[in-house]
Amino acid sequence: MHESLDFTRTRPWGRPACMTPDILCIGSVLWDVIGRSNAHMHKGSDVPGRIVRLPGGVALNIAMAAKAYGMTPALLSVVGRDVEGDELVAALERLGLVTEMLYRSEDLPTDVYMAVEGGNGLIAAIADAHSLEAAGDKVLRPLEGLNFTGPIAVDGNLTQDLLGQIAADARFAHADLRIAPASPGKAERLLPFLTHGSATLYVNLEEAGLLLHAPQPDAPTAAETLRKRGLHRALVTDGSRTTACAHPGGVIARMPRSVMVTRVTGAGDTFMAAHIAAEAQGADPAAALDRALEAAATYVSGDTY
Missing domain, CATH: 3.40.1190.20 (Ribokinase)
Incomplete structure (x- = not known):
């Protein structure tokens, strides 16, 4: 449990922590896996295209945009202590987002959103946000004792x-x-x-x-x-x-x-x-x-x- 959050401390591996946040973003933080093709698609289509993996989720999208407009966002969500989670947190820190408030779960996998987009728009998508739902109020733990205005x-x-x-x-x-x-x-x-x-x-x-x-x-x-x-x-x-x-x-x-x-x-x-x-x-x-x-x-x- 995060009883105290000092955003000016130095991390164990020597890199300074992020600056004090001025906006908190609570919600989905996950990997977006998107397959895109310029071809018009329908059920059963098999076409060439590109597949990309990008940081995503509504809370994260808001945080990334807020960062672009000069704010310092902190994320409250759940990210697994799996390879995907470590890679996601590293990507978020490269973007300049505050990750100290994330709940890193030992037993819940990192959530993922998968979509297929064609020249005729979104074909299908599946959002696997089960970890965010399972974590429940654990994502709010960093707020305990935190005087944020x-x-x-x-x-x-x-x-x-x-x-x-x-x-x-x-x-x-x-x-x-x-x-x-x-x-x-x-x-x-x-x-x-x-x-x-x-x-x-x-x-x-x-x-x-x-x-x-x-x-x-x-x-x-x-x-x-x-x-x-x-x-x-x-x-x-x-x-x-x-x-x-x-x-x-x-x-x-x-x-x-x-x-x-x-x-x-x-x-x-x-x-x-x-x-x-x-x-x-x-x-x-x-x-x-x-x-x-x-x-x-x-x-x-x-x-x-």
């Missing part, structure tokens, strides 16, 4: 029980919680946060409708309705259509910049990280939303950020 990003890959525990935990009652659903299929796991007094929810229009148990006509309506349910703040995206932020001062609506879309997966994580980083640098609600939309547009267009 910065933003805490939480992703919906955590179990429904653990998400409910976080929403009800007195330690998080006034915390700057930033919540991402991970996917529409996991959106309803976030229902306990709808009455949280300091949580910010980042969802797309479909996910907002699932949380509200009714389809929503547009992002401003959805964001305002989420606020009326008791949520502190809601940011709702809708692809190339209007994005909205409902906050205690009202509702801000913006149209994203029109771009040629070359990738979509990860755009929401980039939007969320850019919004958090903008606010950490002092941006007001409108400016933070503008910067998040610009970051997402740059990302989906395939340009570097």
